[in-house]
Amino acid sequence: MSPIHASPSPAAAPHAATAPSAPTDALLATLDAWTDAGLLRQLDSAFARFIASLDPAAPPALLVGAAVLARMEGRGHSCLPLAPLAATDQDLLAWPMEAQAAIAALWQNLPADSAAWLAALQQSPVVRRIGHDPELGQPLLVDGPDTAPRLYLRRYWQYERSVAAAVAARCAQPEPVDEARARTWLDRLFPAAPGTPAHEAAVDWQKLACAIALRGRLSILTGGPGTGKTYTAARLLALMLATHPAPERLRIALAAPTGKAAARLRQAIDGSLQALQRSLGGHLDLAALTRRIGAARTLHALLGARPDTRRFRHHAGNPLDVDVVIVDEASMVHLEMMAALLEALPHGARLVLLGDKDQLASVEAGAVLGDLCRDASDGRYDAETARYLLATTGEALPTRYLEPTDKAPALAQHTVMLRESRRFEGPIGALAHAVNAARDPALPARLLREDASGALHGVEGGPVAAVIALALGGRRGAPACYRDYLELLARGPAGKDAEAHAAWATAILHAFDRFRVLCAVREGDWGMAGLNRAIEHALARARLLSPRGTWYAGRPVMVTRNDPALGVFNGDIGITLPALESGGLRVHFLDGEALRSVAASRLAHVETAFAMTVHKSQGSEFEHTVLVLAAQSGNVLVRELIYTAITRARKAFSLVAEREGLLEHGVLQATRRESGLLDFQGT
Numbered sequence: 004m005s006p007i008h009a010s011p012s013p014a015a016a017p018h019a020a021t022a023p024s025a026p027t028d029a030l031l032a033t034l035d036a037w038t039d040a041g042l043l044r045q046l047d048s049a050f051a052r053f054i055a056s057l058d059p060a061a062p063p064a065l066l067v068g069a070a071v072l073a074r075m076e077g078r079g080h081s082c083l084p085l086a087p088l089a090a091t092d093q094d095l096l097a098w099p100m101e102a103q104a105a106i107a108a109l110w111q112n113l114p115a116d117s118a119a120w121l122a123a124l125q126q127s128p129v130v131r132r133i134g135h136d137p138e139l140g141q142p143l144l145v146d147g148p149d150t151a152p153r154l155y156l157r158r159y160w161q162y163e164r165s166v167a168a169a170v171a172a173r174c175a176q177p178e179p180v181d182e183a184r185a186r187t188w189l190d191r192l193f194p195a196a197p198g199t200p201a202h203e204a205a206v207d208w209q210k211l212a213c214a215i216a217l218r219g220r221l222s223i224l225t226g227g228p229g230t231g232k233t234y235t236a237a238r239l240l241a242l243m244l245a246t247h248p249a250p251e252r253l254r255i256a257l258a259a260p261t262g263k264a265a266a267r268l269r270q271a272i273d274g275s276l277q278a279l280q281r282s283l284g285g286h287l288d289l290a291a292l293t294r295r296i297g298a299a300r301t302l303h304a305l306l307g308a309r310p311d312t313r314r315f316r317h318h319a320g321n322p323l324d325v326d327v328v329i330v331d332e333a334s335m336v337h338l339e340m341m342a343a344l345l346e347a348l349p350h351g352a353r354l355v356l357l358g359d360k361d362q363l364a365s366v367e368a369g370a371v372l373g374d375l376c377r378d379a380s381d382g383r384y385d386a387e388t389a390r391y392l393l394a395t396t397g398e399a400l401p402t403r404y405l406e407p408t409d410k411a412p413a414l415a416q417h418t419v420m421l422r423e424s425r426r427f428e429g430p431i432g433a434l435a436h437a438v439n440a441a442r443d444p445a446l447p448a449r450l451l452r453e454d455a456s457g458a459l460h461g462v463e464g465g466p467v468a469a470v471i472a473l474a475l476g477g478r479r480g481a482p483a484c485y486r487d488y489l490e491l492l493a494r495g496p497a498g499k500d501a502e503a504h505a506a507w508a509t510a511i512l513h514a515f516d517r518f519r520v521l522c523a524v525r526e527g528d529w530g531m532a533g534l535n536r537a538i539e540h541a542l543a544r545a546r547l548l549s550p551r552g553t554w555y556a557g558r559p560v561m562v563t564r565n566d567p568a569l570g571v572f573n574g575d576i577g578i579t580l581p582a583l584e585s586g587g588l589r590v591h592f593l594d595g596e597a598l599r600s601v602a603a604s605r606l607a608h609v610e611t612a613f614a615m616t617v618h619k620s621q622g623s624e625f626e627h628t629v630l631v632l633a634a635q636s637g638n639v640l641v642r643e644l645i646y647t648a649i650t651r652a653r654k655a656f657s658l659v660a661e662r663e664g665l666l667e668h669g670v671l672q673a674t675r676r677e678s679g680l681l682d683f684q685g686t
């Protein structure tokens with residue numbers, strides 16, 4: 004960051020009646036200086052300039068508010084609350100210590116509290132106060148009560164309002180359920196463990212989740228890794244089939260934000276339905292159900308993404324042709340996508356969101372699943388929900404999950420949190436839990452230090468070469484590394500025909516997926532870019548790779564932009580291999596077990612994927628996961644990031660941190676995403 008000096012305040016600039024734009028010019032110059040200093044992006048100061056062009060008499064508060072709002076949106080917030088803005092709340096604004104003098108100098112001449120900010124903003128015709136001003140296409144909006152107003156960019160206000168309205172409408176009235184029939188099927192689908200008297204059995208949240216989802220046009224099923232979200236979703240589909248008046252017409256769609264997550268969802272659902280068929284015998288034809296579920300698709304593909312436009316083929320005027328949509332990895336769904344999904348759903352269709360509310364939110368603005376799951380842990384079920392659950396499942400909700408007042412939120416009646424992990428136990432589970440709970444911030448580092456099982460390993464205080472060593476050779480207790488797939492690459496296909504080539508490519512992709520380096524940041528030696536270069540270089544030195552030019556056999560890549568025409572989507576990971584016939588290079592991708600390839604030269608938007616950001620790793624799991632923490636991680640290093648990285652590890656987790664104490668520091672920082680989603684009436 005270049006040094007920033009407290010520039011003359013705009014209000015202090017001489018006010019000449021003949022040059023009314025002088026204070027505005029001074030303020031815009033200040034915002035430009037902030038951009039040069041790295042406090043704002045070009046986009047942010049340009050937005051303030053745009054607002055000034057629309058309203059030459061814009062008060063300073065409006066221009067500063069516009070620039071900060073644009074910056075906030077870039078950091079994933081959907082709005083800017085005025086109270087913390089007035090108080091220069093550092094947790095919210097996240098500006099460095101060096102900038103404090105400049106901030107104080109500017110803020111001295113801005114309104115002192117949120118009421119005064121509100122009054123200043125309301126003077127301008129470019130700001131619409133919801134509930135007061137008519138709709139005139141204003142680019143900025145203020146919503147929320149006078150005591151806690153929030154400033155929005157028009158687009159985000161519309162998304163948020165439309166998601167809130169759709170959620171409220173979908174939760175307003177439960178759908179009618181034949182409770183006796185539901186009970187019969189739920190008892191079949193979730194038989195009590197033999198020999199356990201009913202009153203002693205722990206609450207079967209999976210069974211409750213199915214009952215809840217059966218009566219809702221929206222349901223949310225949250226839980227950590229391995230808590231059985233997909234297992235439950237498969238049983239829910241069986242339940243819907245069993246209780247539907249015309250089961251042969253039930254149309255089901257599976258989707259996820261990335262292709263990989265979508266493929267995993269389909270595989271897990273298919274596997275669960277097959278196992279379930281064996282236990283149900285002839286009671287239900289689940290094979291027919293499996294055949295009728297379309298391929299799991301990315302949300303982009305489901306909604307019909309079109310090149311060069313934000314609009315999808317499906318929307319309110321051309322809704323999806325479905326009765327049930329199950330979306331996995333819903334924590335990655337950003338506000339704009341959720342708004343598009345809800346808009347494209349037919350009125351009577353059911354939406355089931357599966358996800359881990361504690362994972363990182365989407366890169367783009369919004370933390371929709373986190374917001375919607377605000378009450379998931381507490382339950383807050385009302386008496387009617389408790390009665391319905393008892394009738395349909397035989398389970399009595401423990402009182403601590405009941406709302407004692409008459410203020411039970413409608414959304415809570417449609418939300419279930421799964422609390423018991425079936426797969427994710429042992430040292431990795433304990434580490435993830437310690438990070439998430441954050442009760443003892445030093446505990447995660449201690450667990451890494453003291454683990455004797457080989458599942459966990461931690462190096463704090465560098466060097467970066469420790470990451471390279473793990474990538475090349477793994478470690479004791481965690482042998483998976485990049486050598487695995489490169490040895491397969493060197494061996495070549497077992498035969499010359501297409502089948503042998505496909506088997507070889509598939510084995511390479513699976514082997515590559517056993518290991519991954521995850522980074523908190525993109526830039527620098529400890530970031531994704533530097534580590535990709537260093538790992539590529541080290542693999543070449545070890546003669547495991549021969550990188551020549553941009554494209555070479557063995558180069559793993561991640562797609563960074565959707566290209567529906569090529570069938571590749573943001574986040575897809577592929578490996579470059581010699582083509583079967585032409586001798587050229589093709590990038591091979593796996594969708595579940597289906598292999599496909601694209602000529603390398605046609606892929607314009609990709610980056611090397613030896614190291615990737617934790618954000619992009621969501622929806623994937625690796626046998627051995629290495630998390631790299633850079634000292635300069637800024638406010639990216641938060642608890643949710645560390646938790647997400649740990650829960651990507653199936654058998655072994657390694658941490659390499661540039662500096663001692665980074666892990667503890669990260670555990671203490673929780674993400675804060677401003678949004679008004681739950682403040683809109685009805686949610």
Ligand SMILES: Nc1ncnc2c1ncn2[C@@H]1O[C@H](COP(=O)(O)OP(=O)(O)OP(=O)(O)O)[C@@H](O)[C@H]1O
Pocket residue numbers: 209226227228229230231232233234235271359425426
């Ligand atoms: N009630 C249950 N009885 C037996 N096995 C179960 C039960 N619930 C889940 N499992 C098993 O536990 C494992 C994890 O379940 P599942 O994959 O559904 O979890 P998940 O929450 O979807 O995980 P992730 O977040 O990683 O996608 C699976 O092997 C599943 O078959």
